[in-house]
Amino acid sequence: APLLEMVGVSKHYMMGESRIDALKAVDVAIMPGEFVAVWGPSGSGKSTFCNLVGLLDAPSSGSVHFQGQDAALLSDDQRSGLRNRAIGFIFQGFNLIPVLSALENVMLPLQVGHAGARAAADAARKRLAEVGLASHLAHRPAKLSGGQQQRVAIARALIGSPALVVADEPTANLDSDNALKVISLMREISKSEGTAFVFSTHDERLLERVDRRIMLHDGAMTEDRRHAPAAASQ
Ligand code: ADP
Numbered sequence: 001a002p003l004l005e006m007v008g009v010s011k012h013y014m015m016g017e018s019r020i021d022a023l024k025a026v027d028v029a030i031m032p033g034e035f036v037a038v039w040g041p042s043g044s045g046k047s048t049f050c051n052l053v054g055l056l057d058a059p060s061s062g063s064v065h066f067q068g069q070d071a072a073l074l075s076d077d078q079r080s081g082l083r084n085r086a087i088g089f090i091f092q093g094f095n096l097i098p099v100l101s102a103l104e105n106v107m108l109p110l111q112v113g114h115a116g117a118r119a120a121a122d123a124a125r126k127r128l129a130e131v132g133l134a135s136h137l138a139h140r141p142a143k144l145s146g147g148q149q150q151r152v153a154i155a156r157a158l159i160g161s162p163a164l165v166v167a168d169e170p171t172a173n174l175d176s177d178n179a180l181k182v183i184s185l186m187r188e189i190s191k192s193e194g195t196a197f198v199f200s201t202h203d204e205r206l207l208e209r210v211d212r213r214i215m216l217h218d219g220a221m222t223e224d225r226r227h228a229p230a231a232a233s234q
């Protein structure tokens, strides 16, 4: 069964009198463990798509189903509970808290979820080791490179073992070398843990690393292509 399904999803915004159709009649199903890129030029609807996939925003029409549940039928509390349990987020600007160490940043979602400090620290240490930052636990974000900061953010997104990670332009602030490294790392984690990833990008070179590419153009899905078995391209 799909992890996430959009059925006839459209999203428009009003700018004064004029209406912007940011997404037009999108039908898509994301399967558990899929590693998916959403590609398109600036303004094509990628952020809108990511916000809908992450249950952060509601469609203007159509429906979004997560693990078989129609998100529109959930209360706001149920929806944010579902998000906290099952969805991790990675942002273009990393969004780490500057006064906290790498370890504390990664622990934070678990502590908000009322896990004990020791259990949260243990889990965060494990996640930071997984992203290659075992020796940077005490570093504050400012002491880390952009690539390292994004790896901390990946560890934070994964701390609750979500079924899905949504990343809107996760490599936009990285040089091309670090961009490839970050995508490869996400992919490795997706494969080893069965976590689905949906990330947006306008960088064509990153598409080689994915199982599936969804292309958006002016809010319409113009392509949805699965590639050869993922292992072949590693
Ligand atoms: P992308 O991420 O590909 O750049 P977006 O999803 O951000 O695309 O935007 C799609 C279209 O919707 C663009 O024309 C954008 O200007 C418009 N848009 C996005 N968010 C809003 C908003 N909150 N209010 C009005 N227009 C918006």
Ligand code: ADP
Pocket: 055, 056, 057, 058, 059, 064, 071, 072, 073, 076, 077, 079, 080
């Ligand atoms: P908050 O983050 O403040 O708790 P939510 O993200 O739960 O708010 O919701 C933002 C708005 O979008 C609310 O009006 C909510 O009802 C709605 N919403 C979010 N996702 C969906 C969805 N997939 N279907 C229908 N409504 C949604």
